[in-house]
Amino acid sequence: xxxxxxHLLGIKNLTQEDISLILSTAQQxxxxxxxxxxxxxxxxxxxxxNLFYENSTRTRISFELAEKRLSADIINFTASASSAAKGExxxxxxxxxxxxxxxxxxxxxxxxxxxxxxxxxxPAAIVNAGDGINEHPTQALLDxxxxxxxxxxxxxxKVALIGDIMHSRVAQSNIYLLKKMGASVxxxxxxxxxxxxxxxxxGVDVSYNLKETLEWCDVANVLRIQLERQNQVLFxxxxxxxxxxxxxxxxxxSLNKDIVxxxxxxINRGVELNSDVADSKQSIILQQVENxxxxxxxxxYLLSGRxxxx
Amino acid sequence: xxxILNNKEVYDKLDQLAAAIGASxxxxxxxxxxxxxxxxxxxxxxxxxxxxxxxxxxxxLKHGKLDITFYRDDxxxxxxxxxxxxxxxxxxGKTVILVDDVLFTGRTIKAALDALFDYGRPERVQLCVLVxxxxxxxxxxxxxxxxxxxxxxxxDKLKLLxxxxxxxxxxxxxx
Numbered sequence: 001x002x003x004x005x006x007h008l009l010g011i012k013n014l015t016q017e018d019i020s021l022i023l024s025t026a027q028q029x030x031x032x033x034x035x036x037x038x039x040x041x042x043x044x045x046x047x048x049x050n051l052f053y054e055n056s057t058r059t060r061i062s063f064e065l066a067e068k069r070l071s072a073d074i075i076n077f078t079a080s081a082s083s084a085a086k087g088e089x090x091x092x093x094x095x096x097x098x099x100x101x102x103x104x105x106x107x108x109x110x111x112x113x114x115x116x117x118x119x120x121x122x123p124a125a126i127v128n129a130g131d132g133i134n135e136h137p138t139q140a141l142l143d144x145x146x147x148x149x150x151x152x153x154x155x156x157x158k159v160a161l162i163g164d165i166m167h168s169r170v171a172q173s174n175i176y177l178l179k180k181m182g183a184s185v186x187x188x189x190x191x192x193x194x195x196x197x198x199x200x201x202x203g204v205d206v207s208y209n210l211k212e213t214l215e216w217c218d219v220a221n222v223l224r225i226q227l228e229r230q231n232q233v234l235f236x237x238x239x240x241x242x243x244x245x246x247x248x249x250x251x252x253x254s255l256n257k258d259i260v261x262x263x264x265x266x267i268n269r270g271v272e273l274n275s276d277v278a279d280s281k282q283s284i285i286l287q288q289v290e291n292x293x294x295x296x297x298x299x300x301y302l303l304s305g306r307x308x309x310x
Numbered sequence: 311x312x313x314i315l316n317n318k319e320v321y322d323k324l325d326q327l328a329a330a331i332g333a334s335x336x337x338x339x340x341x342x343x344x345x346x347x348x349x350x351x352x353x354x355x356x357x358x359x360x361x362x363x364x365x366x367x368x369x370x371l372k373h374g375k376l377d378i379t380f381y382r383d384d385x386x387x388x389x390x391x392x393x394x395x396x397x398x399x400x401x402x403g404k405t406v407i408l409v410d411d412v413l414f415t416g417r418t419i420k421a422a423l424d425a426l427f428d429y430g431r432p433e434r435v436q437l438c439v440l441v442x443x444x445x446x447x448x449x450x451x452x453x454x455x456x457x458x459x460x461x462x463x464x465x466d467k468l469k470l471l472x473x474x475x476x477x478x479x480x481x482x483x484x485x
Contacts (some may be wrong), residue, residue: 002389021391028377028392037428040380301380305389 003302007119007126010135011176019181023145025298026291033069033294043072046103046304051094052129053079053109058265058289059129059138063106066296075102090114094122104304107131112169125303133167139264140173142295144181146288147219150260155182160213161204163223163245163272164193166234170264171223175202188213189245192234210245214255221262222247222272238271249276258282265289314460314468315441317477323440323457324353328360330455331407331438332368339370340433341405346422347377347393349411349470352478353440357409372399376408381421402430407455411470412480413439416449441468441480 003018011019032040048067052060060076067074077097084093094105104125107115112132119126130136148154159178165171165187178185185204187194199206207213214220225241235241247261261273261283269275278285315323343361345354358373379392408422419437426435438455443462460480462468467483 025392028379028395031395032380035429039428041424042380042382042385302389304385 002305006303007115007128008137008299008303009116009119009126009128011137011140011173011180012135014137014177014180016180019141019144019177022141022295022298022302023148025302026141026145026295029069029297029301030291030294032297033290039069039071041071042301043067043070043304046070047073047075047101048104048106048300049075049077049097049102050129051077051079051097051105051107051109053084053090053107053114054130056108056129058292059108059136062289062292063127063129063138063296066293066300067106069293070297070300072104072300090118091121094118098122098124104300106300127299127303130169132169133172134169135173135176136169136264137173138292138296138299139170140177141299142288142292143170143174143221143262143264144177145291145295146262146284147183147260149287149291150284151218154178157183157219158186158217159183159219159221160186160188160207160217161221161223162188162210162213162247164225165189165198165223166193166195167226168223172202174221175204179203186213186216190235190241210247211251211254214247214251214259217259219260219262220247221264223264224266225268225271238268242271242274246270246272246274247277248274249280252277252280252282260284262288312482313479314482315458315480317473317479320440320470320478320480324356325360327353327438327440327455327457328357328364331357332361332364336405336407338365338368340403341407342372342374342399342401343407343409344374344376344397344401344426345409346418347375347379347395350409351375352470352472353411353438354407354409356478357438374399376422376425378418378421378425381425383417383421397429400430401426401432403433406432406435407438408435409438411439412441412443412468413437413451413453414443414446414468416447416451419451420449440470443468 004015050063106127106129108129109131112134114131115126115128128137144154161171175185186207187204188207263285267273267278343354343358345351361368374397377393377395379390436454439453440457442453442456442459444459446464469481470478471481472478
C-alpha cells in the first residue's frame, strides 16, 4: 500500500484509497500517542524543515510534535526572522536549505500555489500546511478523522461548512475530501462570503439560512471569520455577523437533535461561535487538535518512503 | 505454492506449544501473551484459547497483539501500512510471551522487542514460534518454545496462511 502521490499538495489530487490509507494509518498513530512512550523510531534518518511564511500556532506545533514523535530531525524556519525578509526568493531559500540534505519540506505560505511551485523545482517531498486561499489538506484530513471517530463513518454523513467560505482553504480542502468520501456538503454563510459559482464548481449545496442548515446536518464545521484576508467590508459588523450566523446555545437547543460542532481554530469567541457552544459537550474542537498530531504523523510517515532504486 | 505443514500438522504443533507453555510453571496472573501481527497474532490467539481451555488458572492470562511496522529497520526502502495494535493492559513487571509464526533472521523479533519496551518494562520476555528457520539467524535471538525447525534455503519465503475455509497451513511461496 502506498500513496499515489509523492507530495501532499492538496486533497484535490488524492484518490479515495489515499485518503483511506492516511486515515487508517492515523488510527495506529493515535494508539501510539496513548502509550507510555509516545514515540516511534520510523523517521529516525529523515530531516524535515518546517517553512512557515505565514503565522501559525496550532499547525506549526502540531507538525513539529508529529515530527518529533516520529523521531525525525527538524529545522524550523520562520520567514519574518530570516533572510526572506532581506529579499531572498522562495526557491533560493529552499535550495539553500536542501543543500544541507533535507528530505522533506512542510510549508505554509500566503500565496496560493507556492508548494506546487516548489514541488516542480526541488526533489524533496512537500507537505502543504496551508497555501493562501487554496488548500489546507492536513486540516481536512484531521477533520475527516475526527468526524469518522465521532460518528462512525464519512459516507452518507451530512456536513455543513459555516462561515467564511470565500477566504477559507480549510473549506475548499474539506469539500474535496468529503465529496470524495461520499459525504454530502452544504456551505452556509452570508452571500458576500460564499463564492458565486461554488455549487457548480465543487458540487455542494448553498444555503444562506443558518437554522435550516443546522436542522439538516449531522456535523457543523464552523469556520473562522478571517479578518486578515478581508480587504473590503463584507458584512456590516462582527456583532451583526454573530446575530445572523453565529452559533448560540439557544439555537442548538432549538434543534430536535444533537449535532457535532467543529472548528479549525483559532475561535473568534462571540463571533462565529459563542463560548457556551465552543465549550459544550457537542463540541469536538479539542479532539480535532489531538487528532491533528496523529494525522500529520500518518502523512509524514507515508510520504517518507524514499525511493527503492537509490 | 507448496504446502510444508497442512492444517492437521499445524494444529498438532500448536497443541504441543500450548502444552509446553502450560508445563513451564508460569504465574498466569503476571503473564501476558503477545502475538506479532499478522501471522504471530493468529498463533497467539490459538495458544491463548487453548491455554484457557486446558487450565482454569489461565483465566488471568492476558492476550495482546503487537504491530512492528513503525519499528522496522527497512523503512527507508519501503513504506508499509500498519496493522492494529491491541495491548490494553500494562506489561510493567510482567512475563511476556512473544509469539510469531516463522522465526527467520531475527530482525522482526528485534523490532518487536523495541516496540514492546515502549509499552513498559517487562520482567522477562520469552519467545514462542511455530516454525524456526534457525540456520538463517542474523541476530543472537533464540526461541524458548519451538513448534518445529524446518530447514530451508535463504531465498525461500515461508508463511503461515489462513485458507478460505479458515484453516491454517504453512506454505513455501514460489519466488
